Amino acid sequence: MDIEYIKTSLNEGRTIKLSLHSLSDTTQAFLQSAILEILTYYSKEHLFLATYTVLFEATMNAVKANAKKAFFHHAEINPAIPGEYSSGTQAFKNLINENQIQTYSELAKHQGLYTKIIIAHSWDGLNIQVWNNSPLLPQEEERIRKRLQLGQRYNSIVDFYADNADNTEGEGLGLVVSILMLKQEGIPISDFRVGCKEGITKARVEIPFTSNYLSERQKYVLEQEQMGF
Secondary structure (H helix, E strand, O other), X not given: OOHHHHHHHXXXXXXXXXEEOOOOHHHHHHHHHHHHHHHHHOOOHXXXXXXXXXXXXHHHHHHHHHHHHHHHHHHOOOOOOHHHHHHHHHHHHHHHHOXXXXXXXXXXXXXXXXXXXXXXXXXXXXXXXXXXXXXXXXHHHHHXXXXXXXXXXXXXXXXXXXXXXXXXXXXXXXXXXXXXXXXXXXOOHHHOEEEEEOOEEEEEEEEEOOOOOOOHHHHHHHHHHHXXX
């Protein structure tokens, strides 16, 4: 990953595509520089904190999902069995606490698991997507859905923490904080999506710069109208 690639892609109007397998300090520093470079190019530096936070959270979740899948495979854990999924998830959390996620991120790489960041950009806005090829399990999709609903209930991070002071270490709360940061910047959270299709888990956030920006959802509606549906 090279910041010159980011600059060239901006100047040539090309979609930015990055691949990674872990979130080392070096990778995090690069992603920060990349997002700042993009936003500076479009004179939207004030959106840096919200944009980077959402990207980091989505990327970290993708990297963890791949490492978790690699760990389950290595430990011969069957996530389709509720008891094994619960105990395996707890064992994986313990490994993260012991800073062993890098070990399983490397194992995930050897197993063909990946994380991709795709950023389409223009003067009207950004379309940021994070993909990984570890499919979401039903219980994971349900947890994400609940976190999205929780984020919709609050209008500020202060209000959220006031009501959840005893639960701020819970899994997936970074997703809630991301949603609230988008809200505080006036970014529509309806354009923040997480889902799984054909074995690929995708997180998407869209950052409008102007009123001319058309979200994926808006494009779909227009296409349907043009087709007479």
